[in-house]
Amino acid sequence: MTDASINPAVPKRHGSLMSADARTAKRNAAEKRFQMYGMAAIGAGLFFLVVLIGAILSSGIGAFQQTFITVPVYLDEAKLDKKGNRDPAEMAKVSTFGYNPLIQKAVLAAVEEAGIETPLKKSKNMKALLSASAAAQVRDVVLANPDMVGQTVEFRMLASSRVDGYLKGRVQREDVARDKNIDAEHLDLTDALREAGIVSKGFNAGFIFGADASESRPEQAGLGVSMLGSFFMMIVVLVLSLPIGVAASIYLEEFAPQNRWTDLIEVNIANLAAVPSIVFGILGLAVFIQFAHLPQSAPLVGGLVLTLMTLPTIIISTRASLKAVPPSIRDAALGIGASKMQATFHHVLPLAMPGILTGTIIGLAQALGETAPLLLIGMVGYIATNVPDGIAAGFLSPNSAMPAQIYEWAKRADPAYYERAWGGIIILLVFLLTMNLIAIILRRRFERRW
Amino acid sequence: MYDAPLFTERDVTANTIKIGARGVQVFYGDTHAIRDVDVDIEDKTVTAFIGPSGCGKSTFLRTLNRMNDTIDICRVEGDIRLDGEDIYDKRVDPVQLRAKVGMVFQKPNPFPKSIYDNVAYGPRIHGLAKNKAELDEIVEKALRRGAIWDEVKDRLTAPGTGLSGGQQQRLCIARAIATEPEVLLMDEPCSALDPIATAQVEELIDELRQNYSVVIVTHSMQQAARVSQKTAFFHLGNLVEFGETAQIFTNPEDPRTESYITGRIG
């Protein structure tokens, strides 16, 4: 056979090597075509990603900027502390209604000082420029520092959402005619105040760290409190689902006998992973709230529900990564007299760790973005206006969660909330990307050890 | 107390039976992989298992340290005794058994840890070293006896998986003998080794014979002839012939043994 093929007398079966024969050409063409399809698919994917990110950024980036009005406010003793003894308990009797005129007067004074010509001559006319939260802000500061009464103090107060929208281009002059909250004169005044440096746009820390506000005060609404809600939920999820999930997987994968029971359990875990998350929500409502009487809307309950939802994901990924550890490693350990547990914990688990961590973080990320189950335990729709005072309250007092807050904002009528919802999505995405990044870094770390 | 039978047994040191197997049957589910095998593994002797692929050599070898316990569908029947004690008795902890009956696998399987940790792992979990210095000594001794010390002494902290196939196998041998087993089971230990490393391992096996009993599965007739004193020929799950290596190779009783050795079946 070999003799024959090197014998020049035998006719060549394949022709010259320099040109591809028809079959090879066809095969190569098919391969090229397939590569083209693949590249086109990736191209389409990238295009949609860019469109998505572009849309999110262009709609949401505005939420990170907010318009402020900075004016010196004269804190009139006659209005704020009639008795003059600077007793905070006494001063607390003056509500925000007592502060509003002072602030409006202060803005009007600033307008006059800057020499701005405007038909709005009354201090009441300034109300439309200011956020309803301004009075509360000033009042809080005054109650905390009673000595300020009688002095003139500079305050940086939130502008109303209309003024903010005008500066951001959301509110147009054409719209104003139909808007009872603001007039064209106000917009003229805003332009002038902006020139004068009294109205300015700045970084909006309140959006990231602040609490949610009522429907009429979008300029004040922030994600901070619901972020804490999400944070406490994630702690519950991590603390419960990682040890339970990993222990269950290790038992099933390394110790349990292969029989009908383990098969049944396996099938059911796979099924659980496919159960719609709202089902877990209703389960949580029935078990944790109605039966166990845990508080409604609490991150603890949310965390428990999300734990149920995350467990199958963690178990499946942990089992997959345990399975991926070559059996020869187990044999090696058992062969020199390690117990099953030693073999598992000294050799198998470290090798499976990157996979387990990735699965856990993906499960957590899923839980972080989950809204539906929170609907049923009352975390959606809860107006998260109070920062929990302490760790226990963080778990037990009602709160919202980031995706629930975004959903809530998206539902609200005022277009200013639309921008907040997109801004919230940006923050949520930053969190998710950070988690994925951590997963990648941890994986690298663990892999580099060997 | 004077114990006459034991004394006579000790007298013939070369023939002390380390492992005695009687009527061993192994099933993988419905597959009958080992049929009624009787074998005596002698102390301070190298016993070779030969036979065509799939005849059950590895399976039988793994019954001797109960590695088959890890296979769910595997069922072992019969009587296997180590120093007269039934190793399948309910009271026997396989972990303790495997510390006495070590194993080297066909495919090198170092842990993905440092060379040092690979060898030190066994002594560590069995508490063989009181301190770091003692452990260092055990590791060095094992690596020397594994004929790999010179190659790795400068990089003990490098990962064991970064070695060549042959080096990895010698590392695995070093790892197995670091725990000072009484019996060493080797499943085709040289199938990944070059002739030089093979010669080193064979030399090592010969040296181990001074203290231990070694059982080696091999596909190389020459190797079996070189290193073993006893040879067992397996065929289709049966132990066809068992006896002195010289006799098996020069004057086999069974025609199947003869055909296998001369290369006609297998």
Ligand SMILES: Nc1ncnc2c1ncn2[C@@H]1O[C@H](COP(=O)(O)OP(=O)(O)OP(=O)(O)O)[C@@H](O)[C@H]1O
């Ligand atoms: N884990 C297992 N599950 C089911 N059957 C098995 C398993 N391991 C081995 N067998 C079967 O048992 C028989 C003996 O296999 P074994 O591995 O002992 O052969 P061997 O003599 O070592 O072969 P080789 O020389 O190729 O290594 C074979 O028929 C094989 O198919």
Ligand SMILES: [Mg+2]
């Ligand atoms: Mg084998």
